[in-house]
Amino acid sequence: MGGVSVGARLRTMWLMFFMAGIGISVWAITVPYSKIKFDLSDGTLGLVLFAGGIGGLVGMPFAGMAIGRWGSRAVLIAVSTGVGVLLPFLVSAHSSVVFTALLFVYGTLFGALDIAINAQGAVVERMSGRLQMSGFHACYSLGSLAVAVASFLLLRLGVSYAGCALMNASAILLILTQSGFLVAHEADARAVGPRMALPNRATIVLGLCCFACFMTEGAATDWSTVFLRFSRAMPLASATLGYAAFAVATAGARLLGDRVAMWLGQAAVMRMGCAVAVAGFGLVIFVPFGWVGILGFGLVGLGTGNIAPLVLSAAARVPGMAANHSVPAVVGLGYAGFLVGPVVIGGVANGLGLGFALGLDAVLLGATFFAAEAVAG
Template sequence: MPIPPDPRAARLAIRLVFLANGAVLAGWAPLVPLAKARLGLDEGQLGLVLLALGAGAILAMPLAGMLIARHGSRAVSIAAGLAFAALLPLLALAPDSPALGAPLLALALFAFGAANGLMDVAMNAQAVAVEAKGTRPIMSSIHGIFSIGGLLGAVSVSLLLRAGLSPVAAALALGMAAMALLAAQARALLPRAEDRPGDGHGFALPRGPVLAFGLLCFIMLLAEGSMIDWSAVYLVQQRGMEVALAGLGFGAFSVAMAAARLSGDALNARLGPVRLLRGGALLAALGLAVVVVLPQAWGALLGFVLVGLGIGNAVPLLFSAAGRLPGVAPGTAIAAVATLGYAGLLAGPALIGFAARLTSLPVALAGVALLVLAVAAWAGIARNEAGR
């Protein structure tokens, strides 16, 4: 007779899977300025290369549902996670020649993004199954732990670079640690039989009110993507920070986002979704303004903290409001909003690169601030469209 799954062990295991995912994704942030300098890329060329990461993830996400249906979210989470971690060192291996190195880096980023896309869908499907086994919600705290993983990954690679390790060695160390952590969770995650029917198996195009939620989600995740791929470049290029320390920018953003998410449920109960979403968007826009205006590196770090605090709860609030839309199945609405949202996270950094090439990186980030202000202006949709 098979041993029934332990919900407590599964809750811990899925938290550690999210931690590993955040660490590996953030481990790329300190490597971005090194790749830019080694390959001699300008902002536009770097943005084009970074587009490969988003393309890989977006193309892989529709496949995740089919793989989950066949193999279960546990198997896909672990297999994709191991591939995701194993691919991180390849991002530091591209040859110095831009003609050869840039295409090879783009290819590696495409595979890296595809593995992350598969892992992202699968681990969220697993989290839904784990949450259904308990008596209290866990999604907010799990996404907070992802942000903690981002802090650990960015700081770890930065410190390893500071200690004199090569980019390949630093990425390999983080990748191996993540692989070990993921492999250790395989038995504790819920098996395929526990997956909730329909979770992550479908795809829906956003339309009507769902489209409005999706566009707001696109903007907030574009702002998050700008921190992942451009914070370190900004600190080095615009504020003169040492390359080995530049990952601290994304680290500061990540710890602030984690704090916002871990306190989000209590703030929502006290303030309500509209005020929390509007206040967060205003705080994020202020943070981006601080990054652009203050000339010191510490000012940029302060701005990154404000951005993290501001956007931390935006996506959970938008998902929740979309799931309450009258006449629309919650799963269908949330899936459609997530499609547009992740497009902002994954493709947004490339758009920022193109804008920076036409103007400058500070001007491009100022443009993101204006978009975030639009979210503050339309925050009432979290109440009005949901009938609250």
């Protein structure tokens, strides 16, 4: 495939990130279905979901080692195939124990997919000679949105959850037929390094930035509707608009993110993003009107939408460390933020109020403002 154009590789990467968005969104839709199916309490469901997150953390370092040996394309194809094959089994699990075990495996595969797809994306970005990562992640967001809309329509038409999962799995495997346009191992040789390596200072700084960003995403996912419903007394249907505003603004920011970063500089975009997100949290916390809270969560999504792509792009070019070690380290810290952040917010909210807890997230984003130079190209 040496004659493949950069344009073809870019289009393929857009499809691959769209595919990853399908994979994570189907998981999210399967969770409430399984809660009802197995009659799980909220506490038990939290433990079940934790298995998937732990699986993701387990899969990441092994993905880095596998990329060093076989290349990001081979790992991406292998784990994506596993994700597509496993999806229907998640829905058809006959007990909560089996579902938890499958969710752990699914999380492991998806954690490895996250590493491989970002490593491959960094290679294609470098080949293109300009920033591309925000656009890639926009496709990820669009894939998630497409599954949410398609699943809603299919379920309304009477299609079963198993049928939806089978169709989404087929979409994943169909997209994988284009994997021949991905960059081969010889071309991403820069990612090859020692089998194991401890993260250096630059990698840790980027990882902490990713932690703050992913924690914000987890907070918006888990707590925005709860905050608007119980702290701002909004009807449940209206309260869900907080997360909708966050998700749509995130996707919109990413669609324009690469062009803006090329124009203003990556560090400047990250600083602006942190400032906008902190301002959004300020509206959410201090203005006691629900519609202002919806606007605030939208600003949080607009501000943080490009932080993770900028951080992951920078992780692939950390001086003195191979990308197959730096990228898993950064994404691993980010996953930790997504996992423990919402739990910490819940614990703090129990004693000091949800507004105060969300303020801690805003403080972390404020600190990230001062680490923006870490993403400068």
